[in-house]
Amino acid sequence: MKDIIHVASPILNGNEKKYVNECLDTTWISSKGKYVEKFEEEFKNFCNTKHAISCTNGTVALHLALLAFDIGPGDEVIVPTLTYIATANAVTYCGAKPVFVDSEPDTWNIDPNRIEEKINSNTKGIIVVHLYGHPVDMDLVIKIAKKYNLFVIEDVAEAHGAFYKGKATGSMGDISTFSFFGNKIITTGEGGMVVTNDDKLNEKMRMLKSQGMDTVKRYWHPVVGYNYRMTNIQAAIGLGQLENISWHLKKRREIVDLYYKYLENLSEYIKFQAEKNWAIHSYWMFSILLKDTVKVSRNKFIELLKIDGIETRPVFYPVHTMPPYKETEEKYPIAEKLSKRGINLPTHALLKEEDIAYISIKIKKYC
Structure with a gap:
């Protein structure tokens, strides 16, 4: 009988093992360690953004992005209905309402021409998903967002390395989020990343992902935060993957x-x-x-x-x-x-x- 042909498979054929063994040998296995910083640095360069913030998974990345915009009860966020449920769940975590938009028949992505009809006074932003790796038509989405003063989050969980009119996916939204689950183009087993060009959003998300601890004053917690940190071991795998x-x-x-x-x-x-x-x-x-x-x-x-x-x-x-x-x-x-x-x-x-x-x-x- 022929071996099963799997739909997806992680491939660890670079420096992943070398970097992980260094974490084990040095005992830097939690969220402190050089590979977290290295992975973030290299990933922001890959996306052509100013900041990259590692976290525990792609859903958490979306949650951090929405929290950065103070999304809460009474707010609405536009999302495609054809997406992995995490896109909508992250909105719900904030107590807000995901408002669905139909797909384009050719790209299968959110139909930008159907977004405007779903906007009302409660709408705060738009999440686009580059479904299965094909970019959304971002020019039209950004035009609509500017018209109504809405934020744009790119959900790039499925589109590492895709490009829209010469621009890397993840480089066009106010905030963009990535997943490194085991079946993704590159993986850390479980893991995620948030990227942005905005200094204030970056600082806020870094604080929120680390129990709300001030980024300068250690063990001072000005806000209620979350434990959304990536481990050094995961980051070591991610760096090895990103190199390839x-x-x-x-x-x-x-x-x-x-x-x-x-x-x-x-x-x-x-x-x-x-x-x-x-x-x-x-x-x-x-x-x-x-x-x-x-x-x-x-x-x-x-x-x-x-x-x-x-x-x-x-x-x-x-x-x-x-x-x-x-x-x-x-x-x-x-x-x-x-x-x-x-x-x-x-x-x-x-x-x-x-x-x-x-x-x-x-x-x-x-x-």
Whole structure:
């Protein structure tokens, strides 16, 4: 029987082990240590931002970003409905309300043309998510935000290394957040990062992530904060990963090119998430949409591939369909269709051409 082809896999092929062993040998294993500072320094350079603040995970990064803007009860924050639920949950943690917007049919991202209709006097900001690695059309989002004096948070959990019109994802929002979960383009196992160009927001988030302790006066706590710190061990892994991020991105692009090569004759049955001419997709996940010409359901399609040893993932359920957020009967038809028929295919650098060829054969079989 063929080995299982996993949908994602962490690859630790750089200095990760060397750096972690140094942490162990020196006993700097908690949130103090040189690798935390090094990782933050190198990551801000990678994003072309002034500040980078490490934290425990991507959801925490979003929470810190929202707290920096004093989001609380009565406030509303616009989010895409087609996203991982953490985007909406972070808003809810603050006692605020996530307000959902439908998707674009080609990029699958939040539709900027639908944002303005959701803005009211309670709206404080917009969170955009570069879904599966494709950038949002940021010019239009920023234009709307400036018109209504709203903040913009980029959720870049899935888009390390993507570009919008030559600008790195994470460099355009007032604050941007990253995840380093084990299946991400680069990983620290669990971990996150917040980046910003604003000195005051940076200082506030650094204070909040460390139990509200003053950044100058040690053990003085002027505000109630949180224990959201990243460990030196995690940062050591992250630095080793970041040193190799160009390799990780190059390998993903090679995998995607192979998918296009082997699936090019299936346009009658499947559609790909677009890559706009103004974008560089980082391909956290290579995703397809089953057209109505495919007679089996998406879930059945996934089940059949699993029997053949191919692990896949369904595209996220729209957040508005989840029990905690199902407050109205409002429909979001594009997001609902993408969720119902979308599949994430194996996308990681350990894949070989023979794996892509095998996956493609099975996809053709069930179309």
